Amino acid sequence: METSSSGITNGRTKVFHPEGGVDLQSYQLDVQILPDGPRSDVDFSEILNAIQEMAKDVNILFDELEAVNSPCKDDDSLLHPGNLTSTSDDASRLEAGGETVPEKNKLNGLYFRDGKCRIDYILVYRKSNPQMEKREVFERNIRAEGLQMEKESSLINSDIIFVKLHAPWEVLGRYAEQMNVRMPFRRKIYYLPRRYKFMSRIDKQISRFRRWLPKKPMRLDKETLPDLEENDCYTAPFSQQRIHHFIIHNKDTFFNNATRSRIVHHILQRIKYEEGKNKIGLNRLLTNGSYEAAFPLHEGSYRSKNSIRTHGAVNHRHLLYECWASWGVWYKYQPLDLVRRYFGEKIGLYFAWLGWYTGMLFPAAFIGLFVFLYGVITLDHCQVSKEVCQATDIIMCPVCDKYCPFMRLSDSCVYAKVTHLFDNGATVFFAVFMAVWATVFLEFWKRRRAVIAYDWDLIDWEEEEEEIRPQFEAKYSKKERMNPISGKPEPYQAFADKCSRLIVSASGIFFMICVVIAAVFGIVIYRVVTVSTFAAFKWALIRNNSQVATTGTAVCINFCIIMLLNVFVNLNSSTFYIAFFLGRLIQNWWTRRKVRQEHGPERKISFPQWEKDYNLQPMNAYGLFDEYLEMILQFGFTTIFVAAFPLAPLLALLNNIIEIRLDAYKFVTQWRRPLASRAKDIGIWYGILEGIGILSVITNAFVIAITSDFIPRLVYAYKYGPCAGQGEAGQKCMVGYVNASLSVFRISDFENRSEPESDGSEFSGTPLKYCRYRDYRDPPHSLVPYGYTLQFWHVLAARLAFIIVFEHLVFCIKHLISYLIPDLPKDLRDRMRREKYLIQEMMYEAELERLQKERKERKKNGKAHHNEWP
Numbered sequence: 001m002e003t004s005s006s007g008i009t010n011g012r013t014k015v016f017h018p019e020g021g022v023d024l025q026s027y028q029l030d031v032q033i034l035p036d037g038p039r040s041d042v043d044f045s046e047i048l049n050a051i052q053e054m055a056k057d058v059n060i061l062f063d064e065l066e067a068v069n070s071p072c073k074d075d076d077s078l079l080h081p082g083n084l085t086s087t088s089d090d091a092s093r094l095e096a097g098g099e100t101v102p103e104k105n106k107l108n109g110l111y112f113r114d115g116k117c118r119i120d121y122i123l124v125y126r127k128s129n130p131q132m133e134k135r136e137v138f139e140r141n142i143r144a145e146g147l148q149m150e151k152e153s154s155l156i157n158s159d160i161i162f163v164k165l166h167a168p169w170e171v172l173g174r175y176a177e178q179m180n181v182r183m184p185f186r187r188k189i190y191y192l193p194r195r196y197k198f199m200s201r202i203d204k205q206i207s208r209f210r211r212w213l214p215k216k217p218m219r220l221d222k223e224t225l226p227d228l229e230e231n232d233c234y235t236a237p238f239s240q241q242r243i244h245h246f247i248i249h250n251k252d253t254f255f256n257n258a259t260r261s262r263i264v265h266h267i268l269q270r271i272k273y274e275e276g277k278n279k280i281g282l283n284r285l286l287t288n289g290s291y292e293a294a295f296p297l298h299e300g301s302y303r304s305k306n307s308i309r310t311h312g313a314v315n316h317r318h319l320l321y322e323c324w325a326s327w328g329v330w331y332k333y334q335p336l337d338l339v340r341r342y343f344g345e346k347i348g349l350y351f352a353w354l355g356w357y358t359g360m361l362f363p364a365a366f367i368g369l370f371v372f373l374y375g376v377i378t379l380d381h382c383q384v385s386k387e388v389c390q391a392t393d394i395i396m397c398p399v400c401d402k403y404c405p406f407m408r409l410s411d412s413c414v415y416a417k418v419t420h421l422f423d424n425g426a427t428v429f430f431a432v433f434m435a436v437w438a439t440v441f442l443e444f445w446k447r448r449r450a451v452i453a454y455d456w457d458l459i460d461w462e463e464e465e466e467e468i469r470p471q472f473e474a475k476y477s478k479k480e481r482m483n484p485i486s487g488k489p490e491p492y493q494a495f496a497d498k499c500s501r502l503i504v505s506a507s508g509i510f511f512m513i514c515v516v517i518a519a520v521f522g523i524v525i526y527r528v529v530t531v532s533t534f535a536a537f538k539w540a541l542i543r544n545n546s547q548v549a550t551t552g553t554a555v556c557i558n559f560c561i562i563m564l565l566n567v568f569v570n571l572n573s574s575t576f577y578i579a580f581f582l583g584r585l586i587q588n589w590w591t592r593r594k595v596r597q598e599h600g601p602e603r604k605i606s607f608p609q610w611e612k613d614y615n616l617q618p619m620n621a622y623g624l625f626d627e628y629l630e631m632i633l634q635f636g637f638t639t640i641f642v643a644a645f646p647l648a649p650l651l652a653l654l655n656n657i658i659e660i661r662l663d664a665y666k667f668v669t670q671w672r673r674p675l676a677s678r679a680k681d682i683g684i685w686y687g688i689l690e691g692i693g694i695l696s697v698i699t700n701a702f703v704i705a706i707t708s709d710f711i712p713r714l715v716y717a718y719k720y721g722p723c724a725g726q727g728e729a730g731q732k733c734m735v736g737y738v739n740a741s742l743s744v745f746r747i748s749d750f751e752n753r754s755e756p757e758s759d760g761s762e763f764s765g766t767p768l769k770y771c772r773y774r775d776y777r778d779p780p781h782s783l784v785p786y787g788y789t790l791q792f793w794h795v796l797a798a799r800l801a802f803i804i805v806f807e808h809l810v811f812c813i814k815h816l817i818s819y820l821i822p823d824l825p826k827d828l829r830d831r832m833r834r835e836k837y838l839i840q841e842m843m844y845e846a847e848l849e850r851l852q853k854e855r856k857e858r859k860k861n862g863k864a865h866h867n868e869w870p
Contacts, residue, residue: 108300109609112150112166118252121264122610123163123282124293131290138273138285139163145267146171155611160292162610167264169251175263176238176255182461182678183254184233185246186842218332220323225335226316235457245846258344258676261296265675268294293618295672297609299342302669316342317668325664330657334664336452343667344676345456349449350624351660353682354631356448358656360441364434364638364649371430371646375421382420383734384713389413391738395763397745397771401754403536404546406763406771409738422646423708431643431700432810438639438693439814442686443821449681450824454832458680512565519561527554585615619674627663628685631656635689639696643703697814701806705799715795716740740791742772746780 111118125135143149147165154160167175176183233247248254255263268282273290285291302321304314313319320342323335334355340348379385391409398404453459481492527550534546542549620626634655638648667674704710716737717723723733747768750756760768776792778784824832 109607109611110297110300112148112164117148117150117166118257118260119164119297119610120167120257120260121165121268122293122295122297122613123165123291124614125161125163125291126159127161128159129289131285131288134273134285134288134290138271138290141271141273142268145271146174147264147267152608152610154614155607156615160614162614164610165264167260167267171267172255172260172263173238173240173243175267176259177240179263179266180237181255181259181263182235182457183238183246185236186234187232187247220329220332220335225323225338226319233457244850256341257296257299258342261673262344262676265294265296293614293672295613295618296675298613298673300609301612320664321668325661325668327661330661334660337455340456342676343674344678345458346677346679347624347667347674348456349452349679349682350627351663352448352452353445354656354660354663356445357441357631357635358653358660360437360444361638361649361653361656364437365653367430367433368642368646368649371424371426372421374426375424378424379417379420381731382417382424383731384709384737385413385416385420387736387738388416394739394742395760395768395771397773398756399547400532400535402756403532404756405535405758406756406760406768408763409742409772419709422644423710425710427643427646427708428704428710430646431704432806432813434639434642434649435693435697435700435810436813436817438689438696439817440821442689442693443818443823445686446823447821447825451828453680454828458678459832461678461680516565519558519565523554523558523561526557527551530554613672616672617670619671623674628682631659632685632688632692636692636696639692640699641703642696643700643708693814697807697810701803701810704806705802711798711802712741712795713737715791715798719794720791741774741776743775743777743786744770744779745773745786746770749780 139149142165147167150164150166152162152164154162236245238246246254265282270280271282272280273285282291282294286294299315299317301314302317302325304311304318308318308322313322316338320335320338323329323332324339334351336348336352336355339351389410394409396407396409398406450459530553531546531550534542534549537546537549634652638652642648713734714729717729717733718725718727720740721733721737722735723729747760747770760771776789776795778787778789780786822829
């Protein structure tokens with residue numbers, strides 16, 4: 001209720017009863033009598049204006065009353081038949097009708113038919129759907145909340161009805177205050193920190209060097225991107241009592257489109273569709289089929305006939321497509337501020353993290369490529385590979401029982417060379433580097449996130465400011481407790497209920513972990529059993545490549561198991577894509593073709609925006625879960641198994657460059673606009689990344705110590721080779737390593753079930769007596785046949801010592817880096833402290849100025865009181 005200077009209050013209170021009625025007695029014109037008697041300077045023109053405004057509102061109120069009590073089903077009085085928008089006849093139709101509304105607003109499909117009320121949300125249902133009664137109650141309560149509604153039938157199918165919703169300023173302000181929506185209230189003060197002489201000299205040298213380089217080729221042109229005002233302002237939870245503190249140039253644009261849609265969605269999630277506490281919310285209506293879809297609109301088309309360089313961007317969606325989702329800008333930085341404004345902070349933080357992760361992969365990919373090239377360069381000088389390739393007289397024992405044949409050691413020459421490419425002296429250094437890199441990546445992401453949180457004014461924002469989930473609120477509304485932070489009552493879940501749910505969830509997770517472990521052991525057993533089966537296969541191609549066939553089939557089975565365990569995400573996603581997304585493309589094309597045949601090809605037909613967005617693919621129910629999960633798995637493969645494959649960071653880098661633009665293309669062009677939501681960080685995924693970083697140290701230590709030849713070669717070079725006791729470990733010190741790492745087995749010692757079918761006469765013309773196998777064991781004619789040699793125990797001790805030393809060394813380096821790198825940059829910390837002080841000063845001065853102004857007004861009106869402050 002707003003009071004004018006003359007004491008007249010235009011009270012416009014509308015009370016809606018559950019039956020849809022309106023209490024007209026509460027709608028009245030209040031004339032306030034000032035306490036100091038009648039006024040001689042009353043402005044009667046203001047009184048007349050107030051009366052006229054009230055009369056208009058009364059007419060509107062009766063129209064709303066008639067609409068509420070209308071007996072027609074689904075309120076079809078609001079329904080307009082879908083009209084094709086044609087550029088050839090719209091202008092003449094507007095002129096003939098004498099309409100004065102802006103033609104541009106009416107034709108772009110973002111406003112009501114009057115061209116004034118912007119569409120904030122879209123609901124879609126079918127007339128043939130039997131859930132008619134629930135929709136009637138739901139839509140009646142929508143209007144009772146103050147939202148404006150308009151319906152229109154689809155151009156593709158007359159059975160499909162679009163419900164367009166618009167939130168007036170009063171509704172936006174009321175719910176923005178309830179939802180703690182943060183809005184700009186003061187301009188940011190950019191505090192420039194003091195520069196030291198040494199740093200200034202370095203900056204000068206760097207600036208001189210930059211003159212010879214292209215001027216920021218990876219940055220977007222500032223002229224292309226809009227000047228987003230909210231990025232330069234501090235925000236605070238919106239309050240109607242302190243509305244004078246906020247920067248409001250225009251009430252229609254004060255709340256941007258993403259915020260308006262979020263407020264409307266909040267309202268829809270709490271509206272009843274049946275009598276009862278739990279019968280609320282749009283999500284349940286979507287689940288039971290009352291509505292087919294619900295989504296906010298995109299800001300128009302992402303394409304334009306004119307070039308963006310000459311005519312500029314048509315809207316923010318078009319600008320995002322040209323500067324972010326286009327493949328031609330793959331080497332440019334992302335316009336994160338624009339992404340945040342259009343999709344919200346949660347999606348903006350995902351792309352910020354993905355971009356930071358991709359940028360940090362550059363040094364890791366370069367070092368990994370260097371390790372691989374080092375293996376290529378030193379391949380011809382590797383003594384071990386030479387000995388393997390030249391060992392034509394060494395016969396290896398069969399790898400399986402009965403059916404596997406004897407082999408020459410030289411037959412594995414190619415395998416030995418390929419192994420050296422990935423397992424060489426630089427592999428250990430690279431494993432240490434990647435463990436440290438993971439820590440540096442996470443620590444510097446903290447700093448980057450802090451800068452983003454400051455720029456987006458998320459420093460003081462907490463999750464508690466978000467609204468409670470409506471289903472939780474409805475279920476536990478009877479049990480409330482006092483929030484110790486806000487001091488307000490809130491729904492409370494009992495400990496017994498929470499504990500039972502936790503036990504059920506933990507049991508399910510434990511069961512799935514057991515299934516995964518069982519699947520892994522099953523694959524191992526499969527490889528052991530089938531290697532002999534493939535060795536006895538009738539086809540010579542499979543029999544001669546039994547190991548390759550075993551590995552290939554095991555990989556396929558493992559892939560099927562992964563897909564089976566992930567069936568709800570992976571398999572159904574492709575099914576939904578084909579069923580809904582691809583089908584609507586086809587359907588839209590067929591409808592346009594039919595329209596052209598009916599109306600002629602010379603008329604250019606364009607569908608309204610809600611029709612276009614309805615035919616897009618909805619964002620999956622898991623939100624960003626799939627996108628984060630894909631990158632987390634990649635991060636795990638890049639760090640955990642990097643000792644086995646140094647090129648993993650390079651492949652991850654190439655994949656991420658494509659992934660950023662592919663995800664951007666999906667969000668801008670292929671998906672409906674997701675609901676904007678706020679977030680302060682990437683959430684639980686950061687803890688998972690830290691866990692993967694710790695696991696990578698342990699895994700790489702075991703990979704190098706157990707599966708690699710690094711430790712056995714090191715022991716041989718310093719203890720048993722030609723350079724033993726000399727402190728050298730070059731290639732000349734590895735002479736004889738292959739022979740020293742192979743033990744001798746007497747063929748007559750084979751058990752009956754394991755004895756090979758071949759006697760090995762194909763190698764020397766006579767049956768073989770001995771074969772070699774890789775191990776450190778005594779010969780068969782020793783006192784303890786096939787017992788472990790002293791070299792075995794030396795190698796085992798070296799393996800265990802390496803694991804302990806490697807883990808402790810890397811963990812010490814990781815903790816040292818974490819300690820040395822602060823979470824907040826010093827410049828940012830100083831700026832935040834300085835600006836906090838200045839904001840307090842400005843708020844004090846603003847409040848003091850307001851109180852002084854009120855004091856002067858009271859003196860002028862003769863209402864001064866004694867002992868007033870200030």
